[in-house]
Amino acid sequence: MTPKELNDRVRAAKEEVERRGETFYPGPSRIHLASFPPKERWDDWVELDSRAWPERVERRYSLVPTTCFNCESACGLLAYVDQETLQVRKFEGNPEHPGSRGRNCAKGPATVTQLTDPDRILVPLKRAGARGEGKWIAVGWDEALDEIAGRIRRAIQEDRHNEVMYHVGRPGEDGFTERILAAWGVDGHNSHTNVCSSNGRAGYQFWMGYDRPSPDFANAKVMVLVSAHLETGHYFNPHAQRVIEAKKNGARLIVFDTRLSNTATHADHWLASYPGSEAAVLLAVANYLIQHDRYNREFVRQWWNWREYLVCERDDLEPSFDNFERVLKELYRDYTFEFAAAESGLDASVIEDVAQVVATAGTRLATHNWRSAAAGNEGGWQVSRTLFLLNALLGAVASEGGTFPNAWNKFVPKPIHTPPHPKTWNELTWPLEYPLAMNELSFLLPHFLKEGRGRVDVYFTRVYNPVWTNPDGFSWIEVLSNPDLIGLHVALTPTWNETAYFADYVLPMGHSSERHDTHSYETHDAQWIGFRQPVLRALRERMGQRVADTREVNPGEVWEENEFWIDLTWRIDPDGTLGIRQYVASQQRPGEKLTVDEYYAYAFEHSVPGLPERAAAEGLSPLDYMRRYGAFEVGRRVGPVYTTDVSRDDLQDIREDQFGRVYTRAPKPPSPNVVPHPTPEPDAEGRRPVGVRVDGKILRGWPTPSGRLEFYSRTLAEWGWPEAALPTYLKSHIHPDHLAADQMPLISTFRLPVHIHTRSANAKWLDEIAHTNPLWIHASDASRLELSTGDLVRVETEIGYFVVKAWVTEGIRPGVVACSHHMGRWKLGETGQRQLMATANLDHRGASWGLTRRGGVEPFASSDPDTMRIWWTDVGIHQNLTFSVHPDPVSGQHCWHQAVRIRKADPGDVYGDIAVDTDLARDVYRRWLEKARPADTHSPEGTRRPFWLLRPLKPPKQHFRLPEPRQPVAAGTGSD
Numbered sequence: 001m002t003p004k005e006l007n008d009r010v011r012a013a014k015e016e017v018e019r020r021g022e023t024f025y026p027g028p029s030r031i032h033l034a035s036f037p038p039k040e041r042w043d044d045w046v047e048l049d050s051r052a053w054p055e056r057v058e059r060r061y062s063l064v065p066t067t068c069f070n071c072e073s074a075c076g077l078l079a080y081v082d083q084e085t086l087q088v089r090k091f092e093g094n095p096e097h098p099g100s101r102g103r104n105c106a107k108g109p110a111t112v113t114q115l116t117d118p119d120r121i122l123v124p125l126k127r128a129g130a131r132g133e134g135k136w137i138a139v140g141w142d143e144a145l146d147e148i149a150g151r152i153r154r155a156i157q158e159d160r161h162n163e164v165m166y167h168v169g170r171p172g173e174d175g176f177t178e179r180i181l182a183a184w185g186v187d188g189h190n191s192h193t194n195v196c197s198s199n200g201r202a203g204y205q206f207w208m209g210y211d212r213p214s215p216d217f218a219n220a221k222v223m224v225l226v227s228a229h230l231e232t233g234h235y236f237n238p239h240a241q242r243v244i245e246a247k248k249n250g251a252r253l254i255v256f257d258t259r260l261s262n263t264a265t266h267a268d269h270w271l272a273s274y275p276g277s278e279a280a281v282l283l284a285v286a287n288y289l290i291q292h293d294r295y296n297r298e299f300v301r302q303w304w305n306w307r308e309y310l311v312c313e314r315d316d317l318e319p320s321f322d323n324f325e326r327v328l329k330e331l332y333r334d335y336t337f338e339f340a341a342a343e344s345g346l347d348a349s350v351i352e353d354v355a356q357v358v359a360t361a362g363t364r365l366a367t368h369n370w371r372s373a374a375a376g377n378e379g380g381w382q383v384s385r386t387l388f389l390l391n392a393l394l395g396a397v398a399s400e401g402g403t404f405p406n407a408w409n410k411f412v413p414k415p416i417h418t419p420p421h422p423k424t425w426n427e428l429t430w431p432l433e434y435p436l437a438m439n440e441l442s443f444l445l446p447h448f449l450k451e452g453r454g455r456v457d458v459y460f461t462r463v464y465n466p467v468w469t470n471p472d473g474f475s476w477i478e479v480l481s482n483p484d485l486i487g488l489h490v491a492l493t494p495t496w497n498e499t500a501y502f503a504d505y506v507l508p509m510g511h512s513s514e515r516h517d518t519h520s521y522e523t524h525d526a527q528w529i530g531f532r533q534p535v536l537r538a539l540r541e542r543m544g545q546r547v548a549d550t551r552e553v554n555p556g557e558v559w560e561e562n563e564f565w566i567d568l569t570w571r572i573d574p575d576g577t578l579g580i581r582q583y584v585a586s587q588q589r590p591g592e593k594l595t596v597d598e599y600y601a602y603a604f605e606h607s608v609p610g611l612p613e614r615a616a617a618e619g620l621s622p623l624d625y626m627r628r629y630g631a632f633e634v635g636r637r638v639g640p641v642y643t644t645d646v647s648r649d650d651l652q653d654i655r656e657d658q659f660g661r662v663y664t665r666a667p668k669p670p671s672p673n674v675v676p677h678p679t680p681e682p683d684a685e686g687r688r689p690v691g692v693r694v695d696g697k698i699l700r701g702w703p704t705p706s707g708r709l710e711f712y713s714r715t716l717a718e719w720g721w722p723e724a725a726l727p728t729y730l731k732s733h734i735h736p737d738h739l740a741a742d743q744m745p746l747i748s749t750f751r752l753p754v755h756i757h758t759r760s761a762n763a764k765w766l767d768e769i770a771h772t773n774p775l776w777i778h779a780s781d782a783s784r785l786e787l788s789t790g791d792l793v794r795v796e797t798e799i800g801y802f803v804v805k806a807w808v809t810e811g812i813r814p815g816v817v818a819c820s821h822h823m824g825r826w827k828l829g830e831t832g833q834r835q836l837m838a839t840a841n842l843d844h845r846g847a848s849w850g851l852t853r854r855g856g857v858e859p860f861a862s863s864d865p866d867t868m869r870i871w872w873t874d875v876g877i878h879q880n881l882t883f884s885v886h887p888d889p890v891s892g893q894h895c896w897h898q899a900v901r902i903r904k905a906d907p908g909d910v911y912g913d914i915a916v917d918t919d920l921a922r923d924v925y926r927r928w929l930e931k932a933r934p935a936d937t938h939s940p941e942g943t944r945r946p947f948w949l950l951r952p953l954k955p956p957k958q959h960f961r962l963p964e965p966r967q968p969v970a971a972g973t974g975s976d
């Protein structure tokens, strides 16, 4: 069906609905789909039972909203709770959700299969044998909580705060757990971000202070995606529907992807560039705009920090805009289409076509890069920096159809308690070598521990599976197996995973309909909050019953994390003497624990503009409103916040620096929206930056040191990276110059649209759709290597190899191979997910590790008859085990692309075989460590890190000071 035919059909349907005297769906989705149950009927919704067909059997449902937890998009779900059984029968989209507007990807409805998975963890488990031995006993929550709390309490009392660490994969919430860690006073937050999006973030952070883009796709004229964003990107379902809307309205879509992804198939211009060359192509486009004067001169003059650049780097010139424009032309003139073509392998004429399309966008250029090319390459942060350069040149920044910073399209309500940030600095997560890292150097933890940089006494992994997800998984197994390095490992997880096998406690946590969280994401130019809630609890409360603890309604002893953290914190400081308990105490009932109802009621009543009024109009409290509808739109069309005039009368004692940055002593006005912001430095006399002078007015500007968009990053220049201070092209570690003649780049980062990193092995619908990850290889390469589809291939990395099946295709650039994420799950014995985990043997002799298959998956009898219908045996291969760590020396991101050798498998090779040498992994780690430019030799101000950069937990400024000089850690010391 063509878009026009679809539009005609929708129009006809609308007319038909209106002819009947009804209206299209009136909720925030503003989209009519006949299948959306009107919210007035959510208490009693009747559907025919599809399984009873051809009989017409009616089923009555109560519909309860929650928020999907199967990726970071936080789409709305509606749980259909069977009124007879009080069980969730299915999930569909929530039309009241402003971001997802009633739509979901396959993973949203598949949540129901996660709830009913016969292999899910239902009770707290304690290790009964050696770590990894697979022996467990069920224990009560009290026993687990008391041991964990006692150990944390001792660490805090003995001033071993840095031995408590929480390592999170999918946060799925907005700051709750960070505040718990702050309450404990530990700098123990460790995220997955450096194996995910740090390079993407860094490019944005150095431009605008904010670390994420928020493209207004729906209103764009031209869209540029450096990713397979339509099917698997960040916020991809909410974004994808708006990208398609824009396309229907005539917008052009440009997609960079080395593979013919589903996204590439929707592109008007598909650029299958050599991986790592994306910035070269983007700079050629930028150069076209610059040399042809097709950029927005007024925007550049007002909002770029060009004057600072000229003063700092070109003191031979008067700092005038005319001079800057001349310099700009000089700076970029060598980024010709021919240069970009040579780097990328694209035709120069194709790049020129794209440049001409971009030039027509005006301020309606919506661009996006998050993981993809940024995450794959050393220097990949320049991909997002050069992509945003196009927006900055056109003035397509926070404009209708342009790209916003995330913080303006996101709303995080102020919580009931805000503990201060910890007064300590954890060098296991924020080492001196990476002063500009966007997040914790999480994936280097095994090497840091083995080098003797510290130990961890209590280590939480939470919805995180580093053994499987991270590079160098065998080094993780080595440290997780060593109680001298990790004293107590607590895995908080709804499902079994490879890391949990090496835990001391495995604690069952709820899926998306079994827990509370709030969410807000930058899906479009608006602000909204979504509420995740345990739907059976909400329903029982709707029915007038009281539920004091979410375990009362969850299966088995599955808990939610909010209540878990509150309880654990209370036990750490039962009498309040450590000053911790106050942050989980009730305000309404002094001396008692905070409840989730009080926590969320406070936030919704006190900190969400418009919600109390909206709720009151329906006779509801704000909490009840959120329990009933699951989402609330705080505002729409937020617009160019940076142009807000802040020259208020009460600005006291202002001072302005030579570049127009304005400082004041006036106190900061309170804001209910507590989205984390960078904190530009105060001036020497303690005034805070309030704005920037633009053509005589003081405007809010950007939270960068200069207050402007930083074309020139003085931070990068002063912290040891002057050659990378402008948007530029850095050759990747897999650039052809760095490869041997027989090596090829392997793209290992692309995701399958229907899987979730490590949590979907228990989702039978998803497993049935996707359960393998063959090696994409171009027909010309396959011919050279004498390979056919299905042949076994050995893929050799720096530290080992894996054996995989070939998939010969024209859908990838010649000379590049690719293997998807998500697959190759394994278990060591019977414990684990039997629907998508192979049973494997781990072989271990010194530093030499191997993983071999004992069996794939097969049908099995269980509480779910569908498990007898499992027809697939393949589960793919676990390639990440064979990757060594590649920390980007600036952002800290693990640079995922691999230089590999491909050959036919040896006669004895078996599908799924893995072999790795962790001594080699350590050598590669040290080689990459040498690329770093540490704070103790490059800090311009004697600090560990620029104070203004974001940090999830941010110790007070005095803790940023570099420690006294000390003996460097000698290579080779420690336990390996």
Ligand code: SF4
Binding pocket: 068, 069, 070, 071, 072, 073, 074, 075, 100, 103, 104, 105, 106, 107, 108, 109, 235, 236, 237, 238
């Ligand atoms: S995009 Fe899919 S997995 Fe992600 S939140 Fe939405 S429905 Fe869930």
